[in-house]
Amino acid sequence: MTSSGVLTGKHFFQGDEACAEGAIAAGCRFFGGYPITPSTEIAERLAHRFPEIGGVFIQMEDEMGSMAAVLGASAAGARAMTATSGPGFSLMMENIGLAVMMELPCVVVNVQRGSPSTGLPTLPGQSEVMQARWGSHGDYGLAAFSPWSPQEMFDLTIHSFNVADRYRIPILLMADEVVGHMVERVVIPREDQITRWERKRPDPNNKDAFEPFLAEDPDLVPPLAYAGEGYRVHFTGLTHDELGYPDMSAETHHRLVTRLVEKINYNSEKIVQTEDHFMDDARIVVVSYGSTARSARRAVKDARQEGIPVGFLRLVSLWPFPTNQIRELADHVDSFIVAEMNLGQMALEVERHVRRPVTGVHHAGGAMMAPDRILDAIREVANTGYTHLR
Amino acid sequence: MRCYAQAILDSGIPQDNHVVVSGIGCSGRVAGYMKIDSYHTTHGRAIPFAVGLKLANPELTVTVFSGDGDLAAIGGNHLIHAARRNVDISVICANNFNYGMTGGQLGPTTPFGARTTTSPYGSPELPFNLPYLLAASGANFVARWTTIHVRQLKRDILYMFSKPGFSFVEVLVPCPVGFGKMNFIDEGLDEMLLYKERCVIADGIPIDELGIDLRTDQPIYVGRFIDRDLAPYRPVRLEDIE
Numbered sequence: 001m002t003s004s005g006v007l008t009g010k011h012f013f014q015g016d017e018a019c020a021e022g023a024i025a026a027g028c029r030f031f032g033g034y035p036i037t038p039s040t041e042i043a044e045r046l047a048h049r050f051p052e053i054g055g056v057f058i059q060m061e062d063e064m065g066s067m068a069a070v071l072g073a074s075a076a077g078a079r080a081m082t083a084t085s086g087p088g089f090s091l092m093m094e095n096i097g098l099a100v101m102m103e104l105p106c107v108v109v110n111v112q113r114g115s116p117s118t119g120l121p122t123l124p125g126q127s128e129v130m131q132a133r134w135g136s137h138g139d140y141g142l143a144a145f146s147p148w149s150p151q152e153m154f155d156l157t158i159h160s161f162n163v164a165d166r167y168r169i170p171i172l173l174m175a176d177e178v179v180g181h182m183v184e185r186v187v188i189p190r191e192d193q194i195t196r197w198e199r200k201r202p203d204p205n206n207k208d209a210f211e212p213f214l215a216e217d218p219d220l221v222p223p224l225a226y227a228g229e230g231y232r233v234h235f236t237g238l239t240h241d242e243l244g245y246p247d248m249s250a251e252t253h254h255r256l257v258t259r260l261v262e263k264i265n266y267n268s269e270k271i272v273q274t275e276d277h278f279m280d281d282a283r284i285v286v287v288s289y290g291s292t293a294r295s296a297r298r299a300v301k302d303a304r305q306e307g308i309p310v311g312f313l314r315l316v317s318l319w320p321f322p323t324n325q326i327r328e329l330a331d332h333v334d335s336f337i338v339a340e341m342n343l344g345q346m347a348l349e350v351e352r353h354v355r356r357p358v359t360g361v362h363h364a365g366g367a368m369m370a371p372d373r374i375l376d377a378i379r380e381v382a383n384t385g386y387t388h389l390r
Numbered sequence: 391m392r393c394y395a396q397a398i399l400d401s402g403i404p405q406d407n408h409v410v411v412s413g414i415g416c417s418g419r420v421a422g423y424m425k426i427d428s429y430h431t432t433h434g435r436a437i438p439f440a441v442g443l444k445l446a447n448p449e450l451t452v453t454v455f456s457g458d459g460d461l462a463a464i465g466g467n468h469l470i471h472a473a474r475r476n477v478d479i480s481v482i483c484a485n486n487f488n489y490g491m492t493g494g495q496l497g498p499t500t501p502f503g504a505r506t507t508t509s510p511y512g513s514p515e516l517p518f519n520l521p522y523l524l525a526a527s528g529a530n531f532v533a534r535w536t537t538i539h540v541r542q543l544k545r546d547i548l549y550m551f552s553k554p555g556f557s558f559v560e561v562l563v564p565c566p567v568g569f570g571k572m573n574f575i576d577e578g579l580d581e582m583l584l585y586k587e588r589c590v591i592a593d594g595i596p597i598d599e600l601g602i603d604l605r606t607d608q609p610i611y612v613g614r615f616i617d618r619d620l621a622p623y624r625p626v627r628l629e630d631i632e
Contacts, residue, residue: 030446032438056445056625061471065438068431068468072411072442075429076450080442098432227427227443228450230406234422236430245422246430 005053006191013186015153015179016041016083019109020049021186022157023081025194028107029055030080032069034062034088037121038177039111042083063088067095067108074104075235077226079161083109086119089128090135096170097136100260102235103213103222105164105199107157109173111180112290114365124177125365126290127342132172133319139257141264143271144172144319146289150184156316162197167267168221174318176341178291178368199224207231213256214242220263264320273316274325278304282311284381285329287350288339289315292369296339299374308382321349330354335381339374341365357381391420393540394455394482397547398426401451409452411440413460416491416565417484420455434465437472440479445625448478451551458485458560462518463498473527473556475623480550481558483520486565487604494568501603505572520560522597525616530555532616534600536562536585539612546614555622562602562610573604585610 005024013021020042023031031046033039043059050057056073060066066082073080084092089110099106114120115127128135132144143163145156153175160171202210202223212233215222225231238246239253247253264271278300279285288296293314300312313329315322330336336354338347339361347360361377363369398408405426412421414433421428431439436454444452454461461469461483472479488506489495495508499520503512524532531553535543543561550557564570564581575581584604593613600611 030442032442051626051631052628054627058441058445058625060438061467064435065441065468065471068435068438069442069445071431072429072439072444073446074442075439076443076446078446080446094432095435098435102429226447227409227429228407228447229427232406232425232427234428234430236422237432238430 004191007188008190009188011186012183013150014041014181014183015150017045018150018154018186019157020045022154024049026158026161027196028079028081030073030078031057032060032066033082034060034066036085036088038113038180039083039085042109063091067092070106071095071099071104074106075227081107085111085113086115086128093135098237099170100140100142101237103168105168107160107164107171112176120366123366126176126340127365129318129345132174139261141261142169144174146174146315146318147179148290148293150182150186154186163271165199166197168224176290211242212244220259220266268320271317271320272322274322275314275316277312279311281309282333284310284335285313285333286337286339287313292339292341295369295371296374298371299378302375303378308378310378323353326353330356337377337381341369393544394547396544400548401551403451407451409443409450411436411454413456415457415460417455417457418460434460437465437468441472441477444479452479454481458483458499459489459497470527473524473529476528476530476555476620477623478554483560484563485560486563486569488565488569490565490568519601521600521615524558525597528620529558530618530620531557533614534560534612536589538582538585
């Protein structure tokens with residue numbers, strides 16, 4: 001192990017443990033959280049690991065306090081994170097909105113279980129995809145990623161910190177119980193091979209003229225000043241002007257909210273990540289994400305063995321939605337199938353973007369989706385002769 | 391707020407190291423009035439935000455400035471747990487006995503029987519005795535003053551900056567529009583006079599006797615009630631374990 005705590009080498013890790021190691025490798029040194037199944041192992045591992053590398057682990061009194069503490073640490077300059085599951089994710093929503101408004105980078109891991117309410121604490125779900133996009137009140141933009149393996153729990157945790165820092169947004173790492181508790185090989189690279197994106201920082205020679213919410217660059221991201229650096233900043237959840245002070249005018253409100261949304265739209269091509277296979281001859285595309293994508297890939301391979309020209313698209317990022325990728329695909333294929341562990345959330349988003357039939361393979365959660373169900377759907381769509389179903 | 395500003399100037403701590411965090415409400419706006427690093431957070435969450443700031447950068451002198459509703463009702467859980475952990479932050483709680491910003495509703499400190507817009511027949515609830523609550527929760531320093539006790543208040547805020555662990559001062563503040571006019575206290579000045587007539591400085595008085603009812607002739611006890619040295623919170627370090 002290096003002095004920075006990066007556990008370079010090959011490991012046999014649970015997804016939750018890989019996530020904690022990813023956070024350490026990304027330079028995260030603050031974790032504020034509240035225990036909740038199936039995310040608890042992330043907190044447990046960081047509670048064990050942080051004392052030796054100088055990180056701060058604090059178990060807060062609830063998820064509202066956890067999220068607020070993470071934002072306070074972020075305001076002080078720390079890379080900060082929390083981890084939770086459905087009920088806690090709901091409690092964090094208000095302060096996720098504050099993170100958007102204050103433009104404080106942070107990472108929120110949601111190891112999804114069966115929902116709604118207390119649901120199925122120990123079993124998987126993927127039913128907070130729309131909550132990730134729209135769960136806090138108001139118009140806003142942020143990014144969400146969906147890991148499908150313990151290795152990706154590690155990789156995407158690092159990437160989440162990078163994207164959070166680059167665009168000053170909260171990142172929602174939307175894992176699920178299968179990926180969180182699955183044990184697989186995880187390869188951790190040498191520390192010097194781990195990419196860390198730097199935050200945009202203000203000019204220390206121009207402190208008096210600094211306007212903390214003035215975005216002068218085309219990417220619409222203002223530089224971030226930390227507490228105690230002498231910039232004398234004011235951050236508020238109220239609608240604020242470029243200086244950061246409250247301004248209750250409709251013009252300022254429109255300008256601010258539009259920038260927060262456009263910041264994501266403008267940079268979406270850099271944030272969006274997808275993975276595809278077998279697209280060359282594909283007439284049908286199966287879209288999936290997280291642990292369900294593992295079943296979907298199996299089903300696509302089996303269908304191709306039967307001679308069905310089907311391709312596989314995995315959403316690595318859920319938000320912003322890969323609008324351009326999906327629309328380009330729609331020009332070449334006849335039909336989409338969306339497989340997900342909810343009763344139809346991303347399927348709505350795919351439907352909204354393409355003028356092609358979209359077939360959903362849905363399950364409310366509680367068990368990983370069987371490849372057979374997806375294979376049946378592929379066969380059924382193939383038997384229609386790739387014509388439009390509706 | 392003037393006492394807080396004066397204490398900052400007198401503290402000898404560089405102004406750039408002072409950070410103020412507030413929640414939502416009349417006193418929540420204080421963060422926006424101070425020319426230091428300032429964070430105006432969500433309703434009730436000023437304390438956990440301040441805890442994150444302090445633990446991520448222990449060099450900072452972090453003060454939470456907020457109201458009784460923000461700190462003791464919607465943020466009540468954070469208040470008692472931060473005191474229990476004894477995190478090294480200072481909390482200034484402006485208690486005006488009601489939700490003033492929203493127009494005078496029942497709050498966690500509204501005296502029993504007092505009228506507000508949501509207790510038009512008199513409050514049916516017993517209020518929090520805040521110093522009692524904070525003392526029981528584990529705070530290292532607990533005091534109460536009013537807006538007429540400017541010297542004592544400034545002195546104690548200054549003391550709280552250097553006091554390790556969680557320190558808390560309750561400041562009774564007049565709210566003539568929200569609370570006063572429904573409870574036969576016409577002007578802000580009348581409430582100040584009431585403080586002057588009825589306040590008794592009683593350092594170290596048994597804290598269970600610190601309940602307040604503005605409408606009776608009971609004395610209002612002010613002063614320093616708790617000043618102790620329980621171990622302040624610090625993150626676990628490997629050298630502590632070995």
